[in-house]
Amino acid sequence: MRRNLRPLRRLAQSVLKPPSLNRERAIGVSERLGALTTLNSSLEYLTQRKQTGTGGMNDWKIVRDAQGGSNPLLKKVLDGVSGRRTTTAIHLSRAAVAAALLMPGGQKWRGAANLYLSATGILTYPRHLYGTDGSDQVSLMVQGATGACRLVRSEEGKDALMWYLAVQSCFSYAVSGWVKLFGKSWRDGSALPGVMRTRTYGHPGMWSWTQKHPQAAKALTHGVLALECGFPLLYAFGGRLTRPVIGSVVLFHGANAYLMGLGRFFTAFTSMHPLVAYTAVPKTHPVGARRDDRVLPLVSAALAAAAAKAVVSAVQRRVGVIEGSPNSRTLTAGSGNSLQYEIHAEGGPGRPAVVFEAGLAATPEHFAWITGHLEADTDLGVISYARAGYNGSIRNVTGTYRLQESVTDLVDLVRATVGPDRKVILAGHSMGGEIARRAAPLLGEQLEGVVYLDSSHPGELERSPQQLEMSSKLRGMFTQMTWFLRTGTGSLLSRPVWVEELPAYARERAFAQYADSRLWTAAGREWDALEADFRGFKGDLPPTPGRGLVVSAQGTVDRDPEQLLMHDELGKAHLEGATSLVVEGASHDGILSKADHAVRAAQAIAAFATARTTTAPEAQQGTVK
Amino acid sequence: MNVAGTLRDAVRGPGAAWRLAGAALLATTIAAQHPHPLFNRVRMKDPLSIVPNWRFFAPHPAVHDSHLLYRTLSVDEETSEWIQLSLAPDRTLQHMVWFPDRRLGKAIFDVGDEILRNIGEGFPVVTRLPSYRTLGNYLRREIRETSDGTRVKGFQFAFARSTGYDMQEEAEMMFISPYTPMDPDTRPSQVS
Numbered sequence: 001m002r003r004n005l006r007p008l009r010r011l012a013q014s015v016l017k018p019p020s021l022n023r024e025r026a027i028g029v030s031e032r033l034g035a036l037t038t039l040n041s042s043l044e045y046l047t048q049r050k051q052t053g054t055g056g057m058n059d060w061k062i063v064r065d066a067q068g069g070s071n072p073l074l075k076k077v078l079d080g081v082s083g084r085r086t087t088t089a090i091h092l093s094r095a096a097v098a099a100a101l102l103m104p105g106g107q108k109w110r111g112a113a114n115l116y117l118s119a120t121g122i123l124t125y126p127r128h129l130y131g132t133d134g135s136d137q138v139s140l141m142v143q144g145a146t147g148a149c150r151l152v153r154s155e156e157g158k159d160a161l162m163w164y165l166a167v168q169s170c171f172s173y174a175v176s177g178w179v180k181l182f183g184k185s186w187r188d189g190s191a192l193p194g195v196m197r198t199r200t201y202g203h204p205g206m207w208s209w210t211q212k213h214p215q216a217a218k219a220l221t222h223g224v225l226a227l228e229c230g231f232p233l234l235y236a237f238g239g240r241l242t243r244p245v246i247g248s249v250v251l252f253h254g255a256n257a258y259l260m261g262l263g264r265f266f267t268a269f270t271s272m273h274p275l276v277a278y279t280a281v282p283k284t285h286p287v288g289a290r291r292d293d294r295v296l297p298l299v300s301a302a303l304a305a306a307a308a309k310a311v312v313s314a315v316q317r318r319v320g321v322i323e324g325s326p327n328s329r330t331l332t333a334g335s336g337n338s339l340q341y342e343i344h345a346e347g348g349p350g351r352p353a354v355v356f357e358a359g360l361a362a363t364p365e366h367f368a369w370i371t372g373h374l375e376a377d378t379d380l381g382v383i384s385y386a387r388a389g390y391n392g393s394i395r396n397v398t399g400t401y402r403l404q405e406s407v408t409d410l411v412d413l414v415r416a417t418v419g420p421d422r423k424v425i426l427a428g429h430s431m432g433g434e435i436a437r438r439a440a441p442l443l444g445e446q447l448e449g450v451v452y453l454d455s456s457h458p459g460e461l462e463r464s465p466q467q468l469e470m471s472s473k474l475r476g477m478f479t480q481m482t483w484f485l486r487t488g489t490g491s492l493l494s495r496p497v498w499v500e501e502l503p504a505y506a507r508e509r510a511f512a513q514y515a516d517s518r519l520w521t522a523a524g525r526e527w528d529a530l531e532a533d534f535r536g537f538k539g540d541l542p543p544t545p546g547r548g549l550v551v552s553a554q555g556t557v558d559r560d561p562e563q564l565l566m567h568d569e570l571g572k573a574h575l576e577g578a579t580s581l582v583v584e585g586a587s588h589d590g591i592l593s594k595a596d597h598a599v600r601a602a603q604a605i606a607a608f609a610t611a612r613t614t615t616a617p618e619a620q621q622g623t624v625k
Numbered sequence: 626m627n628v629a630g631t632l633r634d635a636v637r638g639p640g641a642a643w644r645l646a647g648a649a650l651l652a653t654t655i656a657a658q659h660p661h662p663l664f665n666r667v668r669m670k671d672p673l674s675i676v677p678n679w680r681f682f683a684p685h686p687a688v689h690d691s692h693l694l695y696r697t698l699s700v701d702e703e704t705s706e707w708i709q710l711s712l713a714p715d716r717t718l719q720h721m722v723w724f725p726d727r728r729l730g731k732a733i734f735d736v737g738d739e740i741l742r743n744i745g746e747g748f749p750v751v752t753r754l755p756s757y758r759t760l761g762n763y764l765r766r767e768i769r770e771t772s773d774g775t776r777v778k779g780f781q782f783a784f785a786r787s788t789g790y791d792m793q794e795e796a797e798m799m800f801i802s803p804y805t806p807m808d809p810d811t812r813p814s815q816v817s
Contacts, residue, residue, distance in 0.1 A: 044725040055766025057732035057759060066755040070672045122673050130759065131732030137677045148643075156640030164647035168654065168677065175658045175679040182660040183684035194688030198789040199713040200730060201687065207790045261720040261727060294635040298648035301632055306652050484661055492656055492664040497746075555747030585749040 015247075018239030019277040022287050023158060026278035030165070031114055031146045033271035035101035037139040038117050040264050042091040042098065045128065052084050052127070060084075063129050081120075082127040090120050111150025118144035135268035141168060142271045159292040166279040167299065169272035170232045173249065177228025182480075186225060189218030196259070203259040227252065235280055242280040246273050310488040314516075317490060321516045324392035325509060333412040335405055339385055340392035341413060344371045347381030352423040352448045352609050355414055356384040359430025359456075360530070361478065361523035363513045364391060366429065366498075366589075368506035369598030370605065378606045381422070385413055387435075389522030391513055401525045403533050407438045414443060425609060427451035429592055431530060434458060437570065440544050449547035450574070451605055454556050454591050456530075457566035458537040466560045471531060478524035485517035498593035541573040548578030549608040551601050555587040579608065650676075660684050689786040691737050692796065695764050697777040698804070707783065710767065736760050737784045741800055748803055761805055768807065779806045 051057045060082040067075055081090060097113050105113075121140030125132055145161045152158050185191040193210035196202040210217035227248055234245040250273070253266045281288035324330075324340045332338050342364065347353055354374060356367045364384040374382045387406050388395035397405060410426070418424050425448045428436035433455025440450050460467040484490075499511045513519050550571040557564040571578030581604050586597040635644055657667040657676045660683070667676060694707045712730045720727075736756035743751050751757055764782055768774045781804055787796040 040723070044728055047725045048728055051729060051732065055762045057729060057736070057763055059759060059762060062755050062758045062762065065758075067672055074672065122675060125674050126672065128728075130735040130756070131728040132674070133731060134678065134681055137674060140675075141677060152640075152643065154639035156638065157643040158640075160640045160643035160647050164643075164651065167647075167651050171651070171654060171658070172677070172679045175655075176681050176683050179658065179660045179680045179683040181684070183686070185686065185688070186684070191682070191686050191688075195682065195686045197791040198688065198690045199715075200690050200734070200789075202789055203716065204790050257721045258718075261716055261724050263721045263724055266721075292640060294631075294640075295644040295647050297628075297631045298635045298644050299651050302648045302652035303655060306656060480661060481663075484659070484664065489659060489664055492659050492666050494663065494666040494669045496663070553747075555745065558747070559744075585747060587745055587747045587750070590746065590750075 015243055016240040017243065018282050018285065019242045019280055020285055020287060021274060021277045021281065023155075023162070023278060023291075026162065026274040027146050027149050027158075029274040030142060030271050031110065031150075032102055033267045033274075034114070034139050034142040034146065035098040035117070036267040037135055037264055037271065038121070038143070039095055039098035039102075040267070041136060041139070042094040045091045046088065046095070049084070049088060051131070052087055057130050058128050060127060063127070066129055067126055078123065078126055081123045087124065087127060090124060094120055107150050111147045114143040114147025114150060116147075118147055133264075135262075135264040138172070138268040138272065141165070142268075155290070156292040156294075160295045162275045163279055163293065163295045165272050165275040169269075169276050172269065172272070173228040173231035177225055177231070180225055180228070186221065189221040192221040192224070193217050201260045201262075206259050224252065234276070238282045238284070239280045242277060246277065249273075307488070310491040313491045314485070314488045317512050317516050318518070320509075321512050321518065322392045324386075328392060330392070331413065331416050333388075333409040335388075335409055335412075336396040337388035337405070337409055338394040338396060339388065339409060339413055341383060341385035341417060343417065344382040344384065345375040345380065348379030350422075351379050351381065352425050353381030353383060353418045354425045354427050354451075354605060354609065355410070355418070356382075357410060357426060357428035357432030357436050358384075358387070358390070359428075359432045360526055361519060362429065362432070363510045363519070365502060365506040365510035365513070366592045367427075368503045368510075369595050370427075370592065370602040372503060373599050373602035374606060377602075378609070380425075380606065380609055381418065383413075383417055387522070387526075389525065390519055395522070401529050403435065403438065403526075403529050406435050406526075407442070410435055410439045411442045414439075414446070418446070420446065422446070423448035425449050425451060425605070427453060427605060428455060429453040430588065431456045431526065433570070434530075437541075437544055437573075440546060443545075447546040449549060449576070449608065450544065451549045451551065451608065452567065452570050453551050453601060454553040454586075454588050455550070455567070455570060456534075457563075457570060458534050458541070460563070460566060461531065461534045462537060463566065464560050464562045467563075475524065475527055475531070478520050478527055481520040482517050482524060485515065485520060490515040490517075498589045501590070501593040501595070503595075541569055543575050544573045545575055547576045547608070547611075548574035549604060550578060550580040551591065551604055552580070552582045553586040553588050553591040553597075554582050554584050555590070557582060654679075687734075688788070690789045691734050692785040692787060693733055693737070693760075693782065694785060695768070695780050695782040697768060697780045699773070699776050700778050701776070733760070737800075741784065744800060752803070757802075762809065764805075765807055765809070777807055779804050781805065 053059060064075065064078065064082070067078065081087065094117060097116055101110065101113050118140045121136065121143065125136065125140070142165060145165045149158045149161045152161065180186040183191065185194055193207065196207040196210055231245060231249065234241045250270055253269055257263045257266045279291070281291065283289055325342060328340050328342045330338055330340050356364065356371065358364055358366055364386050367384050371382050371384055374380050386393040388397070388409060414424050424443060424446050426436035426439060428434070428451070433452040436450050440447050461471055493515045495511055496514065499507050499514065502510055548571045550567050552564065552567045557567065567580065571580050583591050583597050583600050586594065591597045591601060635641070653667060654676055658679055659665070660680070690713060693710045693712060696707045697705045712733055714726055736759055739754060739756035740751055743754060760782065764780060768777050768780060782802045783798060784800040785796050785798050788794045
């Protein structure tokens, strides 16, 4: 029996027919959908005017402070449009202009109207900082480009602008899809049920369905991923996939509007589709034949140039990191590791030398405020160094890393840099405190004491729920950072606050190490060892020779009372007694990076060193080598 | 035409300025989409948010509901129970096209996110953030508008998270603020 397949063939032909949208129609549909988004958005703001006054979620008197990095002129302009009455007037005018754009009108008028909506959208975005979303960004972008399209005379210029929006539309899906692949819940299919269970963006019926049909829910999650990642493929096969792909994403946005309450996203994102359809018209069609596609090679060239610059920057950064500071020196420890160190101050005769041990994923520059203060205001010897794998220190040991490797390296460093008759104070931050504590018994009579700067405690993973929770995230972060930096994207890292808080001379070197994959590789290796070592630690700390100085950050002990107990135990383990200090207002990193907190810590170290000098001056002999 | 010739042709003639500007903006857009939030150098230089962020629900979607709660201390030194503000109204079909309350819910989600991201810096830093001050003032107004608002001298607020319709997991407290006086000019102090 033969079936009549003609209707099916006809349906397939119509679905797979390449688009044939011309320029004028594409712009017209796009700007109307954009206008609908703006109309909706401005009416929303007009009904929520209470939020722009005192006590509102967007009170400009407060929100303007979020524009800290903006230049004064921009702040003035934003102040000008952000008064309550002005904001209301702007939204009234935006709603009126958007409504008018839904009607027919002249080319120039429509162009100016679109540009007005885009400009006011950009200027009011900071004013409504809390509560804006992606649909706002899309509409100001679409209106800027379609407005310019209306006013530009050359067809080539119009096509460049239309390609701009079409490529942004491809990015909007492809970037979202590919970045989702970095999230475990998207890969294992649990993301969709996870979102649907929330009252904010979910839906009870849909969530219930995902629970009854887990395999189908997983397939749907992966289907969404495939649709987003593969969106740009609509340009393949002579445009035959354009209609099915755009149709699928329209359905996707429709479902999001209903299930997630993202109605504005429907009109915002579909407003880019006419431009996609126009640019996907094949060259064999008269519309496609006349279209100017020359922006595409420029986009490819710009991306290639940016990638090349990023790789060159990464190589330069690595070379600078390995080279170290102009005053750095190198020694080979008994383990074979090559250690880069710096003697900041020789110190006075008979005065102790303080040797600093950095924390996990940290740099010797973290101690810059403290070493600078001790160098300028005391006659102590001051030495900092980088553990193997950090900065210019090379790890030559081939076996699995254990904390003991760093402990013996530290002892070798002390033996090589501090005269045998001179007393030594080990000062460690975070994990560096634990390495210092373990190195202390190995220094014998040479040890004066140990300074714990918001130090780790071997029992912290067992006793502190906060540390345990953080530990589950740290390893993943170290791995991700390593790979992102190895792929040359370090140029995209913004400077963290702690770098900007360091003394100016230390910032570049600290940031270079932070943006180099070696630091994160070393941190990952050390974390594995630390976690294996700390897990299962029970009981008391073994007695530690010498004196102890425990300096805690208030933020650390405030958030977790168990930390205060553990810091107390670090001090009590010292055979010659200990003193302690909580630096008010300091955080775990801020105790080193913020000048006032670090100087408090440095003063405490200086007093700690002096305390013994006054009681046992005969022990203070030797020099820093 | 070779690559150099193609590029030479693209940077000349009518529309060249638009092509160059478009290519530069598209490359900038890609540079601003890094999966890791620390790689946000481009975004930090974009105070007007002109460069779009296409990482919707990526790489980690929000799978929890945020809850904003507060409790008050009256002039008679009486502490109230924790009171939850409603942030996510029950969804209706109308929300497909008209959902102005979404803005307020999103705003409170945004300020909560900023506060939680900075909590490691400690209260002295967090309490100076625009998000924290915004929320403080928002709650002052909410409390004043309640029936016994005039008898309140201070409050504390908290962020909790829950799994929404999934009732199998307990709600979890994420952040509890220090005591905050109703008069913003009064120096806040911490309560245990």
